[in-house]
Amino acid sequence: MSTDDKNRAVAAAILPLVGGPANIDSVAHCMTRLRLGLRDRALVQDEALKALPSVLGVVEDDTYQIVLGPGTVARVTPEFEALVAEAAVKHTAADLAAAGAAIKAARKAKNATPFKLFLRRIANIFVPLIPALIGCGIIAGLNGLLVNLGWLPGITPALAAVASGFMALIAVFVGHNTAKEFGGTAILGGAVASVIVFAGVAKVEVFGRTLSPGQGGVLGALGAAVLAVHVEKWCRRRVPESLDVLVTPTLTVLVSGLVTVFGLMYVAGEVSRAIGDFADWLLANAGAGAGLVLGALFLxxxxxxxxxxxxxxxxxxxxxxxxxxxxxxxxxxxxxxxxxxxxxxxxxxxxxxxxxxxxxxxxxxxxxxxxxxxxxxxxxxxxxxxxxxxxxxxxxxxxxxxxxxxxxxxxxxxxxxxxxxxxxxxxxxxxxxxxxxxxxxxxxxxxxxxxxxxxxxxxxxxxxxxxxxxxxxxxxxxxxxxxxxxxTAGPITEDPDSSGEPVAAPVKA
Structure with a gap:
């Protein structure tokens, strides 16, 4: 059996056990898990699903998450989506939207608390960035090793650029994902956050201090993008439709950008610096005790x-x-x-x-x-x-x-x-x-x-x-x-956005 056929077989085995195509509301995946939005949780056959050889465990959270492993999940998900799409042509969009809508709303109301929803939103902003962080981090480590050994001096500057480019612009990606997560236009969130990394802010003085590019970092980008979403929504409610395409993005970027430059960058910069200073102080003065507590509480x-x-x-x-x-x-x-x-x-x-x-x-x-x-x-x-x-x-x-x-x-x-x-x-x-x-x-x-x-x-x-x-x-x-x-499933890496409780093989027969 070819690799494609094997992945499709895995998807085909999972689909009926989660209630079939009509029970699927959304399909996504992270580093290790196939994440399904389900219309009716009661239709899932948990024990049969966990008994599949390719399934490493399941997680019950805001979405139903099936642990397949990173090498597998990225290949099975497209096959799963294709099977759902093939079945969907037999039904109208209205039929699919109506089925189980009340059940889905009840599940969300039961499982969601404001604090958990907030943390989930934070995870949704940062988790998509993790593959780039990992890739650039490994390249940075390789480059450092080559520099220390004195090898390939003509290549190491290029490797440094490849490793550092993403981190230099990470605020833009955070702004983009934040606006998308909070219901705004993603590109406007990225545009406002890009002010933070623009070299020209070095000419701006705030509270008697000259700003530096990157000041405030990801925290400033978060605040800037959230502000942009609120400004954009305010404009959408009040600006006439005929002028919306011109006025709304202009006011969103202008107002949010100015507040970011003259307020958020400074405040977020101070908070970011405090976080770094506190982490350094904590480990320098109480490293063993802090490590003991952190290691004990993480699970x-x-x-x-x-x-x-x-x-x-x-x-x-x-x-x-x-x-x-x-x-x-x-x-x-x-x-x-x-x-x-x-x-x-x-x-x-x-x-x-x-x-x-x-x-x-x-x-x-x-x-x-x-x-x-x-x-x-x-x-x-x-x-x-x-x-x-x-x-x-x-x-x-x-x-x-x-x-x-x-x-x-x-x-x-x-x-x-x-x-x-x-x-x-x-x-x-x-x-x-x-x-x-x-x-x-x-x-x-x-x-x-x-x-x-x-x-x-x-x-x-x-x-x-x-x-x-x-x-x-x-x-x-x-x-x-x-x-x-x-x-034969290959190595697995940590899934940092997991917040549910996967169930592995039962401990009793």
Whole structure:
């Protein structure tokens, strides 16, 4: 079977299990997940869907998210869209829009809170930028290595330009995505945000200080674009239709641009600088303690979807310093989870279902995707989730300690963690030292997560309940087939915008 045929087969297998074409309201994908807007959630066959060899897990959130892995999801999504489109020609747009509209509205009202919706909007602004951040970050790291080695001096300036071009204009992309997310014209948001990076602002004086290009960064771009949306909507309500095409964009750019230059750039610049100064102060004066707390709390933050609030902070630090010192510390939470999962594997030798889940999910866990381990293993068991957080705390404390001693360990992009973060590491010392500290933190997280779970993660009742043979021979064969499929699925990177709760293989038969 060709690759295209295989991807279409995966899409064809998923479609009926999510209620068929008529139940699909929207289709999108991020780095690892097929994201579906569904008209009727009750039509989804969860267990059958999770049993598909190509499905690594599911997430129930504002959208129904099917974890396929990055190499797979980008190829399956177009095939899925094509199947839905083929079926859609049999129905009118009105029929499709009317089906389940009340159910969709009820689901959104039930699941959405103002704070969660705000964080989701923030994620929607920044997550589309992550592939460029990763690509440019890796190129920047490669260029730095070549410069240090003195190799290819004729190429390194070009690599520096390629790596830095996106970051120089990231405010424009943030403005574009912000306006789109808040219901305005995307290009007007980008146009207003572009004022921030325009070299000519160096001639403008505000509050007795001369502005500098880029001042305010992504936070200024966010504020400028939100303001542009409000100005544009105000104009749409009041400007006659015959003049709208001329007056609305002009007033939007003029008013928002002037407010940005004479107010937002200065304010956002001060906030951005405060964020950078606080991060530096925190790790320089309380690095071990801060790392301990951050490493311990990150898994619960991911469960609650609150980690999305960190995305602008990461981006601001990358924009200011070239890397974010927070991500390598937070990545230790995944190391604690991996260690905890390995301890569960050892402590439950008779439970084939859990052990198979761990075997299939560990490679993804080492690469920074802990969701199948969290929701398929440690969280259902209870105490192993707590001991996994303990492992993350000690790993974070290890990295934080070295930050306190003057060895900054940062990441030039957000998204990957675990082993996948190695190509993106950077710091204020040599690359070898930075890699060694990060690797040491991972090792501490693995070991402490394992030891804490092995000795404190199980009570007598938990062992008695779960250390039993739970599988029939047909289930064992199905499990072996799923493992073979996943071994060919390719590497997985972290999905930073995840805020739901994926469900991996069940822990009980």
């Amino acid at each position: 619960p933050l991911v469960m609650l979807g609150l980690h999305q609030a960190l995305i602008p902070i990461h981006t601001t630090l990358i924009e200011q310093q070239g890397y974010t010192v927070l991500l390598p510390i937070l990545a230790m939470a995944g190391a604690g989870q991996v260690g905890a999962a390995m301890a569960v594997y050892v402590r439950l030798p008779r439970n084939g279902s859990i052990r198979r889940t761990i075997r299939s999910a560990l490679p993804a866990g080492f690469l920074g995707v802990g969701e199948p381990l969290i929701y398929g293993v440690s969280l259902p068991l209870g105490r192993p989730f707590v001991t996994a957080c303990v492992g993350g705390a000690f790993g974070g404390g290890f990295v934080g300690l070295f930050n306190m001693l003057g060895d900054k360990v940062g990441s030039t992009a957000i998204g990957p963690s675990g082993w996948a973060l190695f190509p993106l590491l950077d710091g204020n010392k040599g690359l070898g030292e930075t890699i060694a500290i990060y690797a040491g933190g991972l090792l501490v997280g693995y070991v402490v997560g394992f030891v804490a779970t092995y000795f404190f993660g199980f009570g007598k009742g938990l062992i008695e309940e779960f250390d039993v043979d739970t599988e029939t021979e047909s289930e064992r064969e199905k499990g072996r087939e799923r493992e073979r499929e996943r071994e």
